Amino acid sequence: MSREENFKNIISNIDISKYNIYEKNIVSNCLNTFRDPKESWTAKKYSQKRFADYKPFQFVDGEGVRCSIYLSGCLFGCKECFNESIQNFNVGELYTDEIENKIIEDLSQSYVQGLTILGGEPFLNTQVAIKLCERVRKEFGNTKDIWVYSGYTYEQLQIASEDKRELLNLCDVLVDGPFILALKDLTLKFRGSSNQRIIDIKKSEKENSIVLYLE
Numbered sequence: 617m618s619r620e621e622n623f624k625n626i627i628s629n630i631d632i633s634k635y636n637i638y639e640k641n642i643v644s645n646c647l648n649t650f651r652d653p654k655e656s657w658t659a660k661k662y663s664q665k666r667f668a669d670y671k672p673f674q675f676v677d678g679e680g681v682r683c684s685i686y687l688s689g690c691l692f693g694c695k696e697c698f699n700e701s702i703q704n705f706n707v708g709e710l711y712t713d714e715i716e717n718k719i720i721e722d723l724s725q726s727y728v729q730g731l732t733i734l735g736g737e738p739f740l741n742t743q744v745a746i747k748l749c750e751r752v753r754k755e756f757g758n759t760k761d762i763w764v765y766s767g768y769t770y771e772q773l774q775i776a777s778e779d780k781r782e783l784l785n786l787c788d789v790l791v792d793g794p795f796i797l798a799l800k801d802l803t804l805k806f807r808g809s810s811n812q813r814i815i816d817i818k819k820s821e822k823e824n825s826i827v828l829y830l831e
């Protein structure tokens with residue numbers, strides 16, 4: 617199913633009366649709220665290896681107590697992006713061994729369930745995200761889980777460039793897809809719009825179809 621058909625299906629199931637401004641042309645409004653990814657969107661071309669923020673010991677970016685790093689830069693340009701200020705690849709600080717060591721130290725606390733990588737777009741910062749994930753696996757094996765947020769869908773990442781697939785395979789849970797304003801739903805756990813899915817990456821790979829980690 618093409619991306620447009622997929623979204624048309626999703627959109628046909630929503631109650632548009634809740635979205636007064638979108639009552640007309642809801643399909644085109646939905647489709648126009650973010651940019652479709654291009655093959656030219658590569659980490660090599662765009663990443664400045666920067667992070668905009670690091671928040672240890674919080675509860676909002678996934679299950680349990682987590683340490684979250686927000687990598688700088690995103691090209692999807694979703695309307696009302698929750699983190700618009702860090703769509704710029706040049707904001708924030710350079711990712712260094714110092715911040716990596718701090719993240720590892722924080723993750724070593726027994727009450728911390730895992731790491732969350734978000735942005736910005738982690739898959740356009742694979743140099744940083746892969747290095748960090750490999751370090752987490754080296755230090756903790758699979759005892760800490762890794763969540764990653766992306767404007768790409770799982771299906772897009774599966775056939776994307778090698779670095780994007782490598783990052784996907786290093787993570788446990790993917791929260792996928794762009795934020796679509798017309799599908800915004802504040803009742804959803806750990807995501808902003810109803811097109812976004814919380815996917816169990818390892819099980820999905822094993823079963824060769826999407827297995828949700830959480831509904």
Ligand code: SF4
Pocket residue numbers: 650690691692693694697698699700703735736737766767768793794795
């Ligand atoms: S994909 Fe995420 S970070 Fe990028 S513009 Fe959309 S909401 Fe913002």
